[in-house]
Amino acid sequence: MRQSKLLLNTLREAPAEAETINHQLLLRAGYIRQLAAGVYTYLPLGRRVLRKIESLVREEMDRAGAQEILMPTMQPAELWKESGRYEVYGKELMSFQDRHDREFILGPTHEEVVTSLVRDEITSYRKLPVTLYQIQTKFRDERRPRSGLLRGREFLMKDAYSFDTSWEGLDESYWTMFNAYRRIFSRCDLQFRSVYADSGAIGGEGGSHEFMALADIGEDTIVACTSCDYAANLEQAEALAYSTQEPNLELLPITKFHTPGLRTIDQLKQELQIQPEQVIKTLIYQGGEKIFAVLVRGDHEVNELKVGKYLGVADISLADYESVKQMSGVESGFVGPVGLALTVLVDAAVAALPHGIAGAGQKDYHIRNVVPGRDFELSHIGDFRNVTKGEACLHCGEGRLEFHLGIEIGHVFKLGTKYSEKLGATYLDTSGKSQPMIMGCYGIGISRLLAAVVEQNHDDHGIIWPVALAPYQVHILLMSTKDLVQVELAEALYHQLNELGIETLLDDRDERAGVKFKDSSLIGIPLSVIVGKDAGEGRVEYIERRTNNKENLELSEAISRIEGYIM
Amino acid sequence: MRQSKLLLNTLREAPAEAETINHQLLLRAGYIRQLAAGVYTYLPLGRRVLRKIESLVREEMDRAGAQEILMPTMQPAELWKESGRYEVYGKELMSFQDRHDREFILGPTHEEVVTSLVRDEITSYRKLPVTLYQIQTKFRDERRPRSGLLRGREFLMKDAYSFDTSWEGLDESYWTMFNAYRRIFSRCDLQFRSVYADSGAIGGEGGSHEFMALADIGEDTIVACTSCDYAANLEQAEALAYSTQEPNLELLPITKFHTPGLRTIDQLKQELQIQPEQVIKTLIYQGGEKIFAVLVRGDHEVNELKVGKYLGVADISLADYESVKQMSGVESGFVGPVGLALTVLVDAAVAALPHGIAGAGQKDYHIRNVVPGRDFELSHIGDFRNVTKGEACLHCGEGRLEFHLGIEIGHVFKLGTKYSEKLGATYLDTSGKSQPMIMGCYGIGISRLLAAVVEQNHDDHGIIWPVALAPYQVHILLMSTKDLVQVELAEALYHQLNELGIETLLDDRDERAGVKFKDSSLIGIPLSVIVGKDAGEGRVEYIERRTNNKENLELSEAISRIEGYIM
Structure with a gap:
């Protein structure tokens, strides 16, 4: 191509609204232009890169045995009401009425359409398993579109869906896609981690993994081992287990000491040279109409997801000032575990302390020589904290955990029978019995991938494309x-x-x-x-x-x- | 691919709503499935064919020097209000409000978006000419979606737009695209004709050509020469010109004869063995607040588009029974040109008659020996009729005109400055003066092409794919x-x-x-x-x-x- 003919304008400065590097560079180098908030045109250079990513993804999908189809953007709203997601998506769902006042939504994803398709096309175990994919434009009415292609309202996705007759079959389909994703991201020269994750709004049974491109602008914190493959979202990362010792009853009894106005770990450290690792923090939480306490070490943070899971409660939060005072009899900052008339969840790292320092349950006082198991009960020991930087990896025992920020570029889910049951996608098994199909779904943000590659591959002068994706x-x-x-x-x-x-x-x-x-x-x-x-x-x-x-x-x-x- | 694994179900019978061959075969052979009226999923076989068409079109666009971009589906409604097309499209435009109540439309075409893009990117003649194209999903809320992919509500299009600095430049861009289209349709093994056509709702200046695939289910009648390349829509086809003779004044005077109840050409032929070619039909029309008469031969049909063009009136129609009686003094069926106090438009074939038979202007009577130029004025002679089957071709003089039905598969337009003026797409010319860009636009229905190929390539047993498009x-x-x-x-x-x-x-x-x-x-x-x-x-x-x-x-x-x- 002759550059004199190419529709290409470089800009000295990026528009002010472009805050992230990839957004700035893609605008400045003439790859994309904004038409409306979160809605972009791909200029010739941008279109070329997008097509390279499409081809690469298509190659790996075909290699993995997935079959390409193309489903419509317009989806009858009834289908989404049938699956129950019409309500769940709420305002993120763009919808419109056609000339006959029938409501349609602009697909942000295609579980409903593909499930109803396969329901009609496949009736016997003989035609299973099957994995279908498409590369197609998706719509999501983000409250705050940002970072250019990273969080747009119209974007290009590869979405795939697998249908199996058994959970073992789903496992196989799932790991086949997982490996295809690894190949795709590697071929794009991306630094990435796959992390085990919650399924979120898309719902479903079984596990899921997110693929995260490492980048300073990422919105998620990822914990990864320096030695092995282990990686997880901070909320999900498993902390090193401490083995609980029998309490040493020989120890000195509890001693109270005066700590006027010293409510925080930092203040105790500053004023009294107390090491945070020695302190037992007592935090009062509420959730599921219960009030309870969580104990973690002074240098640790409570992981609310883990606490919630332990209690089987979806949504927990710190109790307000008044509740704390009412339940513990003292202002926050001086609450302690001894004599507390609440369920007490003890993080394993606390339970493993021979003795510690805690709030005295009395204003302006703390206590030392608090022995777990002697001075408070250990009925609920568990992993209730976030891992910390540099902590040893639980999985290999060799590496240390590092923290990264990441951009989600892919997601693989085990959906199970959620959609097949709701939409009646069943098949006849070998004995002629009707069974719901067992599903997985798999997504890659094609346009987001483009942005992530730029975010990782640039210097002060501009973009540095890997050969495989270069325009x-x-x-x-x-x-x-x-x-x-x-x-x-x-x-x-x-x-x-x-x-x-x-x-x-x-x-x-x-x-x-x-x-x-x-x-x-x-x-x-x-x-x-x-x-x-x-x-x-x-x-x-x-x-x-x-x-x-x-x-x-x-x-x-x-x-x-x-x-x-x-x- | 192993068929045992392929998502492919053939059907013995097509669903009742499928009336055309291509729709029936594409459903029966497992290429497509309907999700909603006019909205289809492409199954693996259909997706493969669609991709082949995409690749072929892309190859020819690239060969023609067009640059690929990708514009959004979501378009701000303001843009369409600026161009004035928001009203013109009316209910065919699908639109929705985003979460901030801003109105968007789902693009049926992209003149507004591409013109505003080029307006911002190109300011000098140095970067012109340029032709941009995309392959993208389009939306149009058809009142009556039908024939499967032929008239759907969500469909795949290749649309292209050229920007030039002169009308000669536009000509070159236009014919480059024209020739690329010919190559594309030839490579698809289609029987097609390109016909000169009105621009229709898309508007614009200058000419346009439609590419029509010949097919019995076509909605348009095309006239084509058996010998040369000439082809046109019936409304546009030029009729053979007759040279008008000086009236033969030696002829016998007008004679009235009794024709009780014989109002039509057919009745005159049946009852009195009068040849339609001898009859001068007198039809009373209204349009532009005028009433006027049109004379055509008994074997010819009035072409209202030609009459309207001659008079400079957009919309003409036959006068109603009462108006006819009032203006001509007699019931329709016996109206004649002699002594008629109206403007009379005389088709050239009538003017060339030495003498003819006409209504007498008196109930139940006709007259013979009516000599054009002697018995009525020839102030307005012109081509006011449709061509007829078998008529000699005006262009080569060798072939005869045949009638075909056709499916529109492509369209090339000279838009001129319509959009560039409305949206301010100007450039600085060599002398530094601001000028509007001169535009063309070019469309191919990718999914419609697929249907047209099936409509032309099948037998009683099923589809017969040309090698280039076969799945x-x-x-x-x-x-x-x-x-x-x-x-x-x-x-x-x-x-x-x-x-x-x-x-x-x-x-x-x-x-x-x-x-x-x-x-x-x-x-x-x-x-x-x-x-x-x-x-x-x-x-x-x-x-x-x-x-x-x-x-x-x-x-x-x-x-x-x-x-x-x-x-």
């Missing part, structure tokens, strides 16, 4: 369009690279060298070739964008280097 | 899955064809031979290979779907025949 593989920069020797050499190179099937952009614009260099770095094509003052000797400058490695080479050498790099 | 190129029918010799040979063939990059479907289902043959004919893969009783001798039966030509061949011969056929 073009080689960028020829013709320094002077008036110098016939340069023009001839550039054209010869352009022609030869095209003949070799190498996608090449030729900057044949009548612009200054500085402009061409700047634009080239911004656009981020992996290799560039400068045709300039050495053209007379048939020499060019070969540059690798990622390393900024530059070499003065003969034309034929440059071509072999290019072939070597991109193959 | 698979070869269908191997394994007769007995229990016969190990057959299984081995079929697998070997399947493996070899896959190695050669030939897309192959292997019918490895445990079904009777009759079922396999029936399904294979219905699905319509161009070549099939039967692996049956001769497998022991390494022989198979090779069948071409279109000709039903069958040959018993050795495996290697069959493979070379396949390669020869599809290359």
Whole structure:
């Protein structure tokens, strides 16, 4: 492609509303333009990258044995009422009435449509298992669209759905997709982790994994081991278990000491040089119409999801000031476990303390020599805390846990029979008995992936595309369009690279060298070739964008280097 | 692909609502399924064909120098109000409010979006001309969705838009696209004609051509020459001109004769053996607040579009019974041109008659020896009629005109400056003066094309795909899955064809031979290979779907025949 003909405008500055790097660079380098909040047009460069991702995803889906279909965007609202998701999605669902006042929604996902399709098409175990996928535009009315393609209202997804006759079959379909996803993200040169996760609004039974691209702008905290594959969302990460010791009854009895106004761990540390690890924090929670206490170490944080799960309560929160005072008889900051007339959940790290310091249950006093199991009951020991940075990995025992921020780029779910039961997708098993199909669903945000790759692959000058996704593989920069020797050499190179099937952009614009260099770095094509003052000797400058490695080479050498790099 | 794994159900009967062949076959052969009226899911076979059409169209667009982009489906309604099309489209436009009560429409086409995009991206003549295209889902709330994919509410389109600095430039862009369209439809093995046409609701200046696939279910009548390239919609087709003679004043004077109750040409022919070619029909029309008469020969039909154009009136219609009586002084059926106090438009074929028979202007009487130019004025002679079947072609003078019915599959328009002026898409010309861009737009219905190909390519047994669009190129029918010799040979063939990059479907289902043959004919893969009783001798039966030509061949011969056929 000749750049003089290409619809491509680079911008010196990104619009003010672009806060994240990927959003800024994609706008500045002329890949996308905004039409409305969270709604984008892909310009020629952007469309090319998007198509590369589509092809790559399609290849891996086909390799995994999934079959491509194409379902409609318009979905009858009744289907969503049947599945119960019409209410759950609420305002995120875009909907409209057709000319006959029939309500349709613009699909944010296709569980209902695919389940009703398979219900009608497959009636026997003989046609199962099957995995269907599509690459299709989705709609979600985000309350606050942001970060460009990362959280848009119209976006491109690959969604897939598996149908099995057994849970073992679902496992196989699930891990086949899981591995396909790993291949896809690896081929996109992404740094990512797969983490076990809650299913969220999409609902369902069984497990799920999120694939997270590591990035500082991520909205989720991921915990990952430095040594093994283990990774999880912070809420889900399992903390190192401590073994509880028999209480040492030889220890000195509890001693009260004066701590006027010292309500926090920080204050105790500052004023009295008490180590947080020695402190037993007592927090009063409410949830499910109950009030209860949770004990964690002073250097730990309560994980409310874990507490909620232990109690079988969906939604728990810290009790308010008044409730704390009423239930514990003292202001918060001085609550302690000894003599507390509440259910007490004890984190394993607390239970493992030989003795500790705690609130005295009396204003302006703490107590020391508090022995778990001697001074308060250990009826409810468990993992009730967030893991901490640097903590040993529970899974391999070798690595340490690191914290990352991540962007969700893919999600695999075991749905089980949630949709097949609601929508009647059954099959006849080998004995002729009707059974609900066992489903999985699998999503990749194609347009989001594009943004995530840019977020991970850039420097101060612009984007750095991995070869597999680059809009073009080689960028020829013709320094002077008036110098016939340069023009001839550039054209010869352009022609030869095209003949070799190498996608090449030729900057044949009548612009200054500085402009061409700047634009080239911004656009981020992996290799560039400068045709300039050495053209007379048939020499060019070969540059690798990622390393900024530059070499003065003969034309034929440059071509072999290019072939070597991109193959 | 193994058919035992493929999501594919053939149906013995098409659902009652499917009235056209393409709709019936695409449903029966398992290519598509309806989700709602005019809204379809593409099953794996349908998706494959759709992708082939997409690729073919993309290839030809790229070859023509168009650049691919992707614009959003969601378009702010304000844009459509700015262009004035919000009102014009009316109920066909699907629209919805987002969570902030901002109105969006689901794009049926993208003139507004692309014009505002180019307005912002291109400011100088240096970046022009440019042609942009996309392949994207469109929405149109048809009052009566029908014929399956032919007239759906959600459909796939390729739309392209050109931007030029001069009308000559537009001409070049226009004919480049025109020729690309010809290549696309030829590569799809379609029988089609390009016809000059009115622009319709999309509006604009300059000409336009429709590409029509010939088919008995078409909604438009096309006139085409048997010898040259000439083709036009019936409303637009130019009739053969007759040269008007000086009236022969030697002829006998007008004679009145009694025709009681004979009001129509048919009745005159039946009762009095009068040839319609001798009769001068006088029809009273109204339009633009005028009443006027149109004279055509008894064997011709008035073309209201031509009459309207001549008068510069948009909408004309036959006058009602009372108006006719009032204006001509006689009941319709006996109105004649002689002494008529109205403007009289005379079709050239009437003006060329030496003499004719006409209504007498008196109930139950006609007159003969009516000489044009002697007995009524010839102030308004023109082409006011539809052409007739078998008439000589005006353009080559050699061929005759034939009538066809056609399905619109593509449309190229010269839009001119309609949108660029409304939306302010201007550029600075070489002298620094601001000018509106001169636009063209070009559409192909991708999903409609699929339907049109089926409508033209089928027999009583099912679809007959052209090789370029077939979901698979070869269908191997394994007769007995229990016969190990057959299984081995079929697998070997399947493996070899896959190695050669030939897309192959292997019918490895445990079904009777009759079922396999029936399904294979219905699905319509161009070549099939039967692996049956001769497998022991390494022989198979090779069948071409279109000709039903069958040959018993050795495996290697069959493979070379396949390669020869599809290359």
